[in-house]
Amino acid sequence: MRIEQFERGEASILHADLDSFYASVEQRDHPHLRGRPVLVGGGVVLAASYEAKAMGVRSPMPGHEARALCPSAVTMPPRFDMYIEASRSVFEVFRDTSPLVEGISVDEAFLDVSGLRKISGTPVEIAARLRERVRTEVGLPITVGVARSKFLAKVASAVGKPDGLLHVEAGRELDFLHPLPVRRLWGVGAKTEARLLDAGISTVGDIASFGEKHLCALLGRGTGTHLYALSMARDPRRVETGKRRSSIGAQRALGRRVKSEADVEATLLAIVDRLGVRLRKADRLTRTVVLRLRFHDFEKVTRSRSLREPTDSTEAVLAVARGLLDDAMPLIRERGCTLIGLSLTNLDDHGAVQLALPFDGDDHASDLDIAVDSLRGRFGRDAVTRAALVNRHHGDDAPMLPD
Structure with a gap:
């Protein structure tokens, strides 16, 4: 078609x-x-x-x-x-x-x-x-x-x-685009840029001149077709509105100083608490929890686990997150941890999910979650906190755009 x-x-x-x-x-x-x-x-x-x-x-x-x-x-x-x-x-x-x-x-x-x-x-x-x-x-x-x-x-x-x-x-797109370096194109990272430079391709115009067929042979069909289309200023996408996020997440940098296992777990606790509030405020439910770690050598790992039923309960998310962290703890002990991130993915709108047995009249978060959210909303984020987080600093938190 x-x-x-x-x-x-x-x-x-x-x-x-x-x-x-x-x-x-x-x-x-x-x-x-x-x-x-x-x-x-x-x-x-x-x-x-x-x-x-x-x-x-x-x-x-x-x-x-x-x-x-x-x-x-x-x-x-x-x-x-x-x-x-x-x-x-x-x-x-x-x-x-x-x-x-x-x-x-x-x-x-x-x-x-x-x-x-x-x-x-x-x-x-x-x-x-x-x-x-x-x-x-x-x-x-x-x-x-x-x-x-x-x-x-x-x-x-x-x-x-x-x-x-x-x-x-309008009509001057290629005049603007072709003199630019190849790294200006979406999808050109350091490795792709290096391969293009090795082939004598340094500008967007060079990509256009190289041709789609040769570009696909060099980089693979998907990447080659994508970059050639961009080099010719082809992008038919429209501005999309009303599109809800498919995930929410946050990450915190821990720095290069060695952190204890208790410090790492406390950071995870703080992230889960923040994400639980955001999840309920957006009236969403999550099915999958994703843990991301970065080590002292700047290598990264990702671990994920899905729940049997979608939830917006902080304790349910925390239980899964703790399990993922426990599984990754041997790597943390061996390689150190400089950044920890957590994402809640496979989101559903609250009320759009069929209740599971036994029916208890409410598939929303617990009364405790709702009460804590209310107190924090009225008196500030630190009005209620976990004992494990008292007097702790948890690094640099970089949240995504809220729903």
């Missing part, structure tokens, strides 16, 4: 991407940090300001390496509640700009502004106004790429950083 590609007459897709989001929030809230190199996160750099990036700092990078590259950098502990609040404020601007918004993460989204010309102006005028509103209403710099496709809009925002607006005019 032949699929027709949707072709826009004008560049009307915006990719809006906040600049060094976490670091920009810290600079916004602490005026003395403006213009100075800022790192967010101690053990691992979660974000670096552009002043730090100019010194070679990148994320994720071990904190000691970042401070060696940029000794004058100011290191700030992450404040995720503030980042989520800032993200929500920015997304309010997005949704006030266009009814068609597709969130990608806490700091970026696609907007489709086609059909708004008569009431809001040209796409470039809309993008300029969006940038000004985010700057004045939220206090953060944001870069916007404008193009006929999502792929090109995202590339344009990356090229236009920091704090810029880049318009790829």
